[in-house]
Amino acid sequence: xxxxxxxxxxxxxxxxxxxxxxxxxxxxxxxxxxxxxxxxxxxxxxxxxxxxxxxxxxxxxxxxxxxxxxxxxxxxxxxxxxxxxxxxxxxxxxxxxxxxxxxxxxxxx
Amino acid sequence: xxxxxxxxxxxxxxxxxxxxxxxxxxxxxxxxxxxxxxxxxxxxxxxxxxxxxxxxxxxxxxxxxxxxxxxxxxxxxxxxxxxxxxxxxxxxxxxxxxxxxxxxxxxxxxxxxxxx
Numbered sequence: 419x420x421x422x423x424x425x426x427x428x429x430x431x432x433x434x435x436x437x438x439x440x441x442x443x444x445x446x447x448x449x450x451x452x453x454x455x456x457x458x459x460x461x462x463x464x465x466x467x468x469x470x471x472x473x474x475x476x477x478x479x480x481x482x483x484x485x486x487x488x489x490x491x492x493x494x495x496x497x498x499x500x501x502x503x504x505x506x507x508x509x510x511x512x513x514x515x516x517x518x519x520x521x522x523x524x525x526x527x
Numbered sequence: 528x529x530x531x532x533x534x535x536x537x538x539x540x541x542x543x544x545x546x547x548x549x550x551x552x553x554x555x556x557x558x559x560x561x562x563x564x565x566x567x568x569x570x571x572x573x574x575x576x577x578x579x580x581x582x583x584x585x586x587x588x589x590x591x592x593x594x595x596x597x598x599x600x601x602x603x604x605x606x607x608x609x610x611x612x613x614x615x616x617x618x619x620x621x622x623x624x625x626x627x628x629x630x631x632x633x634x635x636x637x638x639x640x641x642x643x
Contacts, residue, residue, distance in 0.1 A: 449630060451630075460618060460635060460637055461570070461618075461634050463632065463633070466631065468630070505570065512583065514575055514583055514585075515560060516572055517562070517570040517571075517572070518569060519568065519569035
């Protein structure tokens, strides 16, 4: 089976940097995804990591360490619109995608 | 359409009735997933279709839940004898399985089910 852990809630200040961590246990790792979900809306794709290291995409970066079963999502220059839930998801060799419970981020002025 | 389309967007049903939810994946996407999300909670995997292979039904919570997909087209999720605990948003997602773009999974807007 798969087990994915991430913090339930985080709070940060507009303009700051925040790091959302995700740890996982899986058999047959085949990629890690981060999604953003605003309240009442569908999740939208943010990033994909399958090799160790940092993937940067504008204000958002995602890091993966397969040996540690660890990833983080880094959000820079926070904006109020970044207030949302951030979902970590792991894909296994059978292409099943399992989501963590999500981290609800609140950005304050 | 350009995205994953789900219908109905909202459904209120009486306890004990059957409901059918529909998902139209992005054209050409061979992989299709169904998830359930209760209010304020994470996404719960239900079922996964990949082309003509046997679906992965390991996430279906009970035998009241079933899903069908014909080839690489529309999928329907059926919930029989609905119960109040089935109230949730049911999200469908699809994925192209070739090339780098096959690593991106696109979600529909969901079908919000309320059982009263």
